[in-house]
Amino acid sequence: MTTTELAADRLLVQDASAAPVEHAPVDAADVLGGRPTMGALPLADDAGVELGIWEITSGVVTDVEVDEVFVVLSGRGRVEFEDGSSIALAAGTVARLRAGDRTHWIVYETLRKIYVLLPDHEEATS
Template sequence: MTGHELATERLLAQDALAVPIEHAPVQDDDVLGGHPTMGAETLHTHGDVELGVWEITSGVVKDTEVEEMFVVLSGRGLVELADGSSIPLAAGTVVRLRAGDRTRWIVYETLRKIYVLLPDHEEPTP
């Protein structure tokens, strides 16, 4: 195998902003405002770890999180946590969410992120 072939096998996305993502409406029970759609494309899995691209259109949704780290690629929004804290989201923001975190996502402009889902080794947040 040549060096070029090895590099090609390791390349997960040439441009994460251009990865096609098929959207579907967010479940009605999770929508708190607007008519958001979302979708994800898994780029790689290794054991219990998953890496991919996720996108959501504008609106307000609630969620219970899994163990995750992510980097916002584009868009703007705000994640509010049940403890009253919030995290502004914009291109370049890096966030860690813990399994069990209850969140409210306020998306002002279609948000795209690279995510890494990790095994849940910690106790969920009450």
Template sequence: MFRVLDVDAPVPTTPLAPATVVDGAPEAGSRALAAVAGVEVGVWEMSPGTATDVEVDEVFVVLSGAATVSFEDGESVDLAPGSVVRLRAGEHTTWVVRETLRKIYVA
């Protein structure tokens, strides 16, 4: 038996903490879809703007939107539908979201 996961359902968002916002007034939120072998699978969304974050161990696939995520070491990755990225716990990142970003994550 299987269960269809609705990755298109609305994700509740809230304004990001002011200390993390670099530009604009981005909002973000997530919705858990399932737990598989103790790992969470969910959908995360962020509206346009720039914000910093400290990451958790995660792999994600971008479903829609456009953004760039930059890392402390100077590397940056342009994100578009189909992008697959691995984040490591403790990494400091800066997210520049140009078009509302929606991703499915495994963490």
């Protein structure tokens, strides 16, 4: 295998900020405001760890999270947690969500992030 082929095998996406992500309307039961759409572009899945790009347009949605680490690439918003805490979201924000977190995502400007879904800790230790 040539070095060019080796590099191509490692490259997941050339420009994560511009990769096309197909959107669909958010389930109406999860929308608290606006008419947001969202989509994801999975890039890799290995040993129960998924890596990808996720994007959501402006609006307010509710969610129950899985174990995840993410880096915001673009956009602005806020994620609010059931305990009253919140995290401001903007390009460069790195955050951790825990399985079972109940959240409200308030998106002011289309938000795009790189996500890493972590394996279920209970399954990993079983």
